[in-house]
Amino acid sequence: MRNWLLSLAVFVAGAACAAPPERVVSLGGSVTEIIYDLGQGHRLVANDASSLYPPEATRLPRVGYYRSVPLEGILSMAPDLVLASDNAGPVNILERLSGLGVPVRSVSDAPSLDSLYLRIGQIAEALQASDKGHELIDAIRSEVAQAQTIETTPRRALVLLDRTGSLMGAGQDTAANAVLGLAGLENVLEQQVGYKPISAEGLAALAPDMIILSSASAEANGGLELVRRKAGISATPAAGQGRVIAMDDLLILGIGPRVAQAIQQLKNAAR
Ligand code: HEM
Secondary structure: OHHHHHHHHHHHHHHHHOOOOOOEEEEOHHHHHHHHHOOOHHHEEEEOOOOOOOHHHHHOOEOOEOOEOOHHHHHOOOOOEEEEEOOOOOHHHHHHHHHOOOOEEEEOOOOOHHHHHHHHHHHHHHOOOHHHHHHHHHHHHHHHHHHOOOOOOOOEEEEEEOOOOOOEEEOEOOHHHHHHHHOOOEEOOOOOEOEEEOOHHHHHHHOOOEEEEEHHHHHHOOOHHHHHHOOOOOOOHHHHOOOEEEEOHHHHHOOOOOHHHHHHHHHHHHO
């Protein structure tokens, strides 16, 4: 019994003293952003194509896009930890990485503030920066509370994404839907689950009075001016009232540490 207790004490002490990881690969833009916010950016050796913020993140090697990562790309970075959004995949690739002895820590990435706070705690713990994690959570909580006091006009809004050459609208169970809700906006696609392609006719029939495109999707469609004149969009109240806007992809397609900024931008645009 005493030997057993001694081994346990040695194990616990060893775990507590283990050095924090030094070669971290992050998969998912908000995971990367949180790592920098925790002051742990120096531990990153690579990230993925959705890691667009902060600017330092865009200067690191990329291992692909977090939703379809290649095994070799990650292995070649010799990571001692992969911090992966739980939307990262394919799952079998992440499992193979684990099987090859690469520690993979999956972190919560559901469309809610609670998931954001959980994600920050998980990342902070993995990087042995739990105190900073608590500070970051407290700071975001108060920024969100502050943003929620901003006066606005409730609008019927639509979030559009274009990654594949055609527009898709965000329904429920998406981060975009949750961000709209936090800003007091109604999602015109609340009856739909997830992202689905949307036609010009469908768009006109929904008659949203505010349309938000992710910035990259606006660019992929030739810029906001062209988007406003697009079939379907030009017929909406949103276009008529000058409320077709573009927003940073990380702010509108996910819930990350700048969520209060997202709420603020949406509320100001909806006025
Ligand atoms: C959270 C914020 C997000 C950011 C910053 C982001 C960023 C990106 C970037 C940079 C690419 C290009 C990848 C490449 O060039 O290899 C991409 C591709 C793509 N994204 Fe996202 N994305 C986000 C969320 C989403 C969401 C919510 C969806 C919808 C389910 C989505 C669906 C796609 C698809 C279908 C592609 C094309 C995938 C491919 O070609 O393999 N993304 N995204």
